[in-house]
Amino acid sequence: MIQFQYERASTAKAAVNALTNNANAKIIAGGTNLVDLMKRNVMAPTKLVDINALPLREIRQQDGKISIGAMALNSQVADDKLIIEKHPLLSQALNAGASAQIRNMASVGGNMMQRTRCHYFYDTALPCNKREPGSGCGAMEGMNRMHAVFGTSEKCIAVHPSDMCIALVALDATVLVTGPKGDRRIPFEELHRLPGNQPEKDNNLQKDELIISVEIPDNSFSKNSHYMKIRDRASYAFALVSVAAALNIEGKVIKEARLAMGGVAHKPWRLKEAEKALVGKPATEETFRQAAEIAMQGAKAYKHNAFKLKLGPNVIVEALKNAAGLV
Amino acid sequence: MNEAFFDKKEYKPLDRVDGRLKVTGAAKYSAEYPLPNMAFAVLVGSRIAKGTIKSIDSKAAERAPGVLAVISHLNAIKVPGYQPKGEHPSEPSTNGQPLRVFFDNKIVSNDQPIVAVVATSLEKAQYGASLVKIQYIKEQHKTDLEANAGDAKLAAAAKKNPKSPTADYDRGQKDAFESAPVKFEAEYVLPTEVHNPMELQSIIAHWEADNKLTVYDKVQGTKMTQKNFAKEWDIPEENVKCIATFVGGAFGNGLHNWPHETAAIIAAKQVKRPVKLVLTREQMFTMVGYRPRTWQKIQVGATRDGKLVAINHQSIGQTSSYEEFTESTLMQTRMMYASPSVSTRYRILPLNVATPIWMRGPGEATGAFALESAMDEVAHAIGMDPIDFRLANYTESDPDKNMPWSTKYMRECYEEGKKRIGWKNRKLKPGEVRDGEWLVGYGMGTGTFGANRGPATVHAELDKEGNLVMHCAITDIGPGTGTAMVQIASNTTGISTDKITFHLGSSEFPNAGLQGGSSTVNSVGPAVLAACNALKEQLITMAAAKGNSAFTSAKPDDLMFNKSELQLGGKSAKTTLADLFKQNNLEKIETTNESKPDENRNKYSMNAFSMHFAMVHVHPFTGQVRVKKIVCCADAGTIVSPKTAESQMIGGATGGIGMALTEDAVMDHRFGRYVTKDLGDYHVPVHADVPDIDVYFVNKPDLLADPVGSKGLGEIAIIGVAPAIANAVFNATGKRVRELPITPDKLI
Ligand SMILES: Cc1cc2nc3c(=O)[nH]c(=O)nc-3n(C[C@H](O)[C@H](O)[C@H](O)COP(=O)(O)OP(=O)(O)OC[C@H]3O[C@@H](n4cnc5c(N)ncnc54)[C@H](O)[C@@H]3O)c2cc1C
Ligand code: SF4
Secondary structure, three states, rough: OOOEEEEEEOOHHHHHHHHOOOOOOEEEOOOHHHHHHHHHHOOOOOOOOOOOOOOOOOOEOOOOOEEEEOOHHHHHHHHHHHHHHHHHHHHHHHHHOOOOHHHOEEEHHHHHOOOOOOOOHHHOOOOOOOOOOOOOOOOOOOOOOOOOOOOOOOOOOOOOOHHHHHHHOOOEEEEEEEEEOEEEEEEEEHHEOOOOOOOOOOOOOOOOOEEEEEEEEEOOOOOEEEEEEEHHHHHHHOOOOOOOEEEEEOOEEEEEEEEEEEOOOOOHHHHHHHHHHHHHOEEOOOHHHHHHHOOOOOOOOOOOHHHHHHHHOOOOOOOOHHHHOOO | OOHHHHHOOOOOOOOOHHHHHHHHHOOEEHHOOOOOOOEEEEEEOOOOEEEEEEEEEEEHHHOOOOOEEEEEOOOOOOOOOOOOOEEEOOOOOEEEEEOOOOOOOOOOOOOOEEEEEEOOHHHHHHHHHHHOOEEEEOOOOOOOOOOOOHEEOOOOOOOHOOOOOOOOEEEOOOOOOOOOEEEEEEEEEEOOOOOOOOOOOEEEEEEEOOOOEEEEEOOOOOOHHHHHHHHHHHHHHHEEEEEEEEEEOOOOOOOOOOHHHHHHHHHHHHHOOOEEEEEOOOOHHHHHOOOEEEEEEEEEEOOOOEEEEEEEEEEEEEEOEEEOOOHHHHOOHOOOOOEEEEHHHHEHHHHHHHHOOOOOOHHHHHHHHHHHHHHHHHHHOOOOOOHHHHOOOOOOOOOOOEEEOEEEEEEHHHHHHHHHHHHOOOOOOOOEEEOEEEEEEEEEEEEEEEEEOOOOEEEEEEOOOOOOOEOOOOOOOOOOOOHHHHHHHHHHHHHHHHHHHHHEEEEOOOOOOOOOOOOOOHHHHHHHHHHHHHHHHHHHHHHHHHOOHHHHHOHHHHHEEEEEEEEOOOOOOEEEEEHHHHHOOOEEEEEEEOOOOOOOHHEEEEEEEEEEEEEEEEEEOOEEEEEEEEEEEEEEEEEOOHHHHHHHHHHHHHHHHHHHHOOOEEEOOOOOOOOOOOOOOOOOOOOOHHEEEEEEEEOOOOOOOOOOOOOOOOOOOOOOOHHHHHHHHHHOOOOOOOOOOOOHHHHO
């Protein structure tokens, strides 16, 4: 770890200023991801801007939506009454991530901005275009069991590791950010990006922008939603594949559907075509199977992750079955 | 013999004698001794798997604040014990030349320690380490076991001695398998597994004088460490002190002295200050051994009614290019079942990797995965219940050594295990039992490990208040050695456990071997017994000398403490300890006693046996496996400490779940570097993976093995767990996974 400066921001503006004034400054929230990366010399900010003192922990019902502050803790959100009642999918997804101890430190903003767990990204002795542009992608021909099957590029096949974000993308969330030019709103689906030619860029946030909150519009999914995460042990492991499924069922017919996948792409992977295929159909296993097939169109496997092409649709079906109460 | 003693008393569950120290943080581990003027060392590992160091640029590091020294082969002081062709100072099973840290510019494995940065604080040392620039000349490395299997060879020990356990073995008819009515053949792979105890390997090296060394060191043998470093530094043994009072788990990785220890000792000498060195979790994967990746092929021939005809079993395990690590992978195949013909072929494959070391259930756990899976596969092939199949091939004596068992109570284990797991709910045909969407399966596996015993000495002191204090150099890596010894002493003397203290973990104390190979209770226990009996004899003599005629012909077994009174054979008290000490004008009495294996070892085959039963749920579409219940049955002789023994079994079963389902040190062979090398990526089981574990002990003494009657427990706790789970997964799904771990992708 290199030596760095530390500043505790007392206003959002001060935090943004600190970022603007130092190209190598980084926000620190819970530190559960950033500090690990610093210890391994994967990231080396020369300044840390601590935003823990900012009043960004609130979870609020506003007209037609719920707003969650960027500094709300993962555990706090997961246990929040309002969230459990209105968006149980988000609560489930949060509880599927990391461990209780980490969730007690991790913030909502930090969770969105957490970086990939690709082994090559973490080891400075190995090539990685994301960590060191131009050094090559270690995973492409290497150990890529955990890697993406959607939206990959020649430069990078990493996945975004978050569980929370899979629920948020399914729930049509919007992210509020502030920067030197003022505030702006980013639809959740546009927050993260595909690797393309710039795998070093995980998302569309500007270097000196700060996430203030995330908003979830009210919906009719609370009765029929499910987050299913398949991993290498029963808890405390990143997803091989995860699925956030949310249905609005009237009678036996699906009126609305939301579907997103984790562990398969560089960004939380929303499955809009599959959603369309669900709407207007009966909530049966057969419908789900058809949607799952559509969902997997365009998926491409690498040496060790071909299983995701089979596991993916199975988990979609299982998640939908659970959401619909068929299990 | 001591039979009466055992008839008289029963060992009761006792809380760990050091439990309070451990949970309150008062227990001091190796890195927790705050010596004045301490410096901190951080190791830099190589980034290639084979080649040479071209240059080391340490200027920036040397200039960094607080850095005291940057040590490498370029400037390290000469270690007197670095012989150009020296043999390993301690480990017969890692035959060869152990890695000599900072000796030359050769790189023989990835992340080999090549530079130590020593500074006034850990953070400064870490920062300094990040500034060291190293250039290499790379050579083509080999790290892939399967790709290089053709280069596998017989171990040197086996070449020298055809009776060596790793030599080729044939019994019965050579081609028996070929002509068997039922023939089964399969290959099994066990990945590299890493011990990963909670406590990181750590050492504080302190040169108290030029030729006087003290190490606070996380090791499994204080005497081994003392000897090795005395030899390495060419100083008298009594000038080396090794302290390992508490060890936070080890599972075998403390059975060898490793390069980081020597690195700290060199650093301490060079900066003339005590030096603390704690490995990082990543370095735990590359610097302190691991269970070697092993390929196995097994052929089983049987009759249609379930009699074994032949077993041929071969294995290739990886080792380093500089030490020949071998283990007893194929030994139980020779003796577990009554097969008239058995052949084993054990090979090792030197690769550009670090040296492996024994890991819980070493060898046997690896071999049992193949053997016990194969037994299940054959039973399935002939449509027989796998327990009936095993019972049909039960060995009443050791067919390998041609000796009777000292004791063997496996039939009891089969019976009890079947009952407890609910074996009657198992269907012969896989995939028949469901619980909702989940498939349900039952499986079992057996294991065995030698009831090892070595010499051990205990010093015991009894004061006039009836406090008994004992000392022994043995370490306690977690099983509860102190607790077990206190219980043996209490049962032998009648002194209550809260008045007994057992000090361990220092080379200053009387001799004991390593804590490994399930040998501690079997070795040190008898020494405790001997010391307690010697004290009782002294008391008897004292009492008799004072005219107490009832004592004249008394034996130690006749004498028991009842609080502070001394009772003879259940009769009323004849004297009190206080009186006796007063009459003799004594403050305390003491004794030092050694206990050694006896000639019974040449007449009997001595083994502990285990049997694990698993009930699993497997999700047919997502491939998730949930172990719902495990039953562990152990024929381990006398259980002297029921509570810690049960914990041992639970810990072993948990390790076995990891072996079966989650643990996998994955290497990218293009670089010869591990990619899963922290606890986030290398998955040990978490609580959610571990179900109720039900433990049954036969608890019958084996007094031929040793006077305590114990046969050892630590190793058998894990041996057989992985195949039990793999067999249960097969019973649930009809899918046979022959390469561990059984992750969801292998089942969909
Ligand atoms: C062992 C382990 C297992 C884990 N398992 C899982 C898992 O299964 N599923 C899962 O989803 N996650 C998992 N995590 C990741 C965990 O969720 C993240 O580490 C955590 O959410 C990050 O939050 P933080 O507040 O600690 O972020 P920090 O570490 O403080 O910051 C992370 C990044 O976000 C940036 N940042 C933080 N806040 C803001 C803001 N308001 N605006 C702009 N940028 C910001 C920081 O600059 C930094 O780059 C795991 C982590 C560990 C260590
Ligand atoms: S997949 Fe992306 S993060 Fe991983 S090695 Fe390739 S470039 Fe780096």
